[in-house]
Amino acid sequence: MQFKRRTLMQIANMICGNPDLEPPFFVYRSSGRLTEFFLDCDTNYIHDGSTRQFWVADTLSLILTEPQPYPNTPPDPFARVIERLMDQSDAQNEGPERLRALAMLGAALAREGFEPFYAEEKKCYLRHISTNTVAMALANPPRPFSAAELARREKLTVYLGAASEDELIEEILLPLFRQLGFHRITAAGHKDKALEYGKDIWMKYTLPTQHVLYFGIQAKKDKLDAAGMSKGSNANIAEIYNQIVMMLGHEVFDPEIGKRVLVDHAFIVAGGEITKQARNWLGNKLDATKRSQVMFMDREDILNLFVVTNLPVPAQGSKAVDEEVPF
Numbered sequence: 001m002q003f004k005r006r007t008l009m010q011i012a013n014m015i016c017g018n019p020d021l022e023p024p025f026f027v028y029r030s031s032g033r034l035t036e037f038f039l040d041c042d043t044n045y046i047h048d049g050s051t052r053q054f055w056v057a058d059t060l061s062l063i064l065t066e067p068q069p070y071p072n073t074p075p076d077p078f079a080r081v082i083e084r085l086m087d088q089s090d091a092q093n094e095g096p097e098r099l100r101a102l103a104m105l106g107a108a109l110a111r112e113g114f115e116p117f118y119a120e121e122k123k124c125y126l127r128h129i130s131t132n133t134v135a136m137a138l139a140n141p142p143r144p145f146s147a148a149e150l151a152r153r154e155k156l157t158v159y160l161g162a163a164s165e166d167e168l169i170e171e172i173l174l175p176l177f178r179q180l181g182f183h184r185i186t187a188a189g190h191k192d193k194a195l196e197y198g199k200d201i202w203m204k205y206t207l208p209t210q211h212v213l214y215f216g217i218q219a220k221k222d223k224l225d226a227a228g229m230s231k232g233s234n235a236n237i238a239e240i241y242n243q244i245v246m247m248l249g250h251e252v253f254d255p256e257i258g259k260r261v262l263v264d265h266a267f268i269v270a271g272g273e274i275t276k277q278a279r280n281w282l283g284n285k286l287d288a289t290k291r292s293q294v295m296f297m298d299r300e301d302i303l304n305l306f307v308v309t310n311l312p313v314p315a316q317g318s319k320a321v322d323e324e325v326p327f
């Protein structure tokens with residue numbers, strides 16, 4: 001990813017803290033404090049004594065050459081730089097919301113297609129304007145959750161307990177996979193079940209090499225187990241087997257390229273637990289080729305990903321109208 005030199009110089013000026021601004025809205029950082037700043041961002045850049053603003057701009061340019069976690073998001077270290085720069089405890093000559101500093105940063109980033117914003121936990125993130133994708137450092141999702149994140153996780157647990165299968169798909173899975181960098185996310189067949197062909201959603205993901213992978217999702221509201229028959233709202237994994245085989249064997253039409261393509265991988269998603277017995281049964285049933293194409297995602301995975309990607313918990317009883325999320 002590349003930013004214009006003008007943008008990098010403006011952000012560098014904010015990181016250095018220009019005392020000539022009246023009043024200044026960013027902390028002044030000397031050579032030693034610039035090194036501390038980048039160490040706080042989990043990088044190893046040490047100021048070499050050269051002109052501060054030019055050195056910071058060059059450092060940001062290097063950071064932006066690192067791998068992007070998802071399309072339309074900058075590298076994780078850059079997301080940490082923005083989060084550290086906009087720490088509310090560093091507010092200067094304004095309130096902790098840092099509205100003036102946020103406006104200055106937003107004006108610089110707008111030409112690159114991004115906008116900064118503060119989330120509920122009062123951390124600053126970047127949003128890609130055209131796709132609404134949020135950039136944040138996700139290198140360690142198993143990290144301990146903050147109190148605000150735990151509260152959101154609890155709200156989402158309650159929501160999943162009462163949500164229908166359509167709400168799980170439209171209110172949870174569609175925005176989650178979109179945030180994770182998938183695109184052309186389409187809820188297939190929910191108005192016409194005859195067109196579903198074993199999948200609730202199909203989507204595509206573009207690799208850094210520009211190769212495209214296609215994914216299908218079979219979603220179930222509650223627990224998936226390996227019992228002899230379905231019990232109550234729980235689904236038997238044997239019922240999923242035929243849907244997975246159908247999904248992997250049926251082509252989808254991609255209007256972007258005007259061709260029919262096969263699904264490369266299948267997600268089995270459950271709003272409850274997917275038992276170990278269910279995973280083993282399906283693995284033994286599928287041949288080696290198809291087994292490598294199947295991935296599982298249960299409630300714990302959904303909760304963790306939804307919280308760390310900072311998506312809002314939908315209101316109980318809400319229901320999306322559109323079946324396709326624009327990309």
